[in-house]
Amino acid sequence: MHLETLAIQSTHFPDENAAAVSAPIYLSTTFERGEDGSYPKNYVYSRVNNPNRQLLENSMATLEGGTHGFAFASGLAGIAAALQILQAGDHVILGDDAYFAAGVLMTEVFGPWGLTITRVDMTDLSAVRNAFQANTKLLWLETPSNPLLKITDIAALAEISHQHGALCAVDNTWATSVLQRPLELGADIVHYSTTKYFGGHSDVLGGALIVKDTQLAERLKKVQSLGGAVPSPFECWLITRGIKTMPLRVKAQSESAFTLARFLSAYPKVEQVHYPGLETHAGHEIAKRQMKSGFGGMLSFQVKGGSAEALKVANHTRLFIQATSLGGVESLIEHRRSVEGAASTSPENLLRVSVGLEHPDDLIEDLKQALEA
Incomplete structure (x- = not known):
């Protein structure tokens, strides 16, 4: 299906209760257990999962060509979650023209925990190769970059990252899955501030990470569930509504x-x-x-x-x-x-x-x- 069709189909919620065309908002923080102690609808607690969040995450994964989507309370919360799958002493390569707060987060919040970063011009492949260290675990790039709109060759940098045993993450906020699909170009993680084009109306904060690899998804799911930086059901509903017209x-x-x-x-x-x-x-x-x-x-x-x-x-x-x-x-x-x-x-x-x-x-x-x- 074309993306315009996917945007509608992937955000449709099959409402078994009232057959509502527009998805209901599930404000409940907790969900009823069965007589045997199980959870018959597979929902336990809204920090872990919620019908509105699941619909949003599934839609984003579908649009991106991924298999697992993770929604967060802001774009920065999504970046923080990606960094939290790393370990103290790991090294990150960051673009010299990346979202300003991303660099501040890495240096001022994660720096004291032992994370080190090197900033490099991502359009210079030789400079990127030279920036890798033995402990480099993640290359974080934006294309187009913020605010100079530098363009980075995603496929080339994904290949270089994998040659060094590192993950390649792409902040795709400015392009969205409408214009660019980094997973198809070899990236491991795609990041969004869904506050922007996904929501599309300057009225909701949100972030997202999308991946294909199951083991990577399990690590991110643990960070998401235990970290708790998740959007509310209403925020998920607003972003899901925005996807329809994105x-x-x-x-x-x-x-x-x-x-x-x-x-x-x-x-x-x-x-x-x-x-x-x-x-x-x-x-x-x-x-x-x-x-x-x-x-x-x-x-x-x-x-x-x-x-x-x-x-x-x-x-x-x-x-x-x-x-x-x-x-x-x-x-x-x-x-x-x-x-x-x-x-x-x-x-x-x-x-x-x-x-x-x-x-x-x-x-x-x-x-x-x-x-x-």
């Missing part, structure tokens, strides 16, 4: 983002545009190969004149909302450096844009007047 939203957002990227790349007050759909992008050919249905709804651009000019543009948009996050139906813009703080490596004149579902012509007019303000 293929249509992501494709429309990708088309609009491409339109905006072309406009900005020709605008005299813009220094550089970062969008893999542009032929001038360094990773364009790789993106064409591994992003099958579009180049995503995210872009960033650098304004001529430095931080002050970039902030001026962000402060003068009327349709774009100046806010953190991405993947919702509304378009967002933000100055990343001021969000990330002193440790940020983002260019001081860079604005990150999440393209929503407004008409692209209106978004272009908004950017034009903001750039000329």
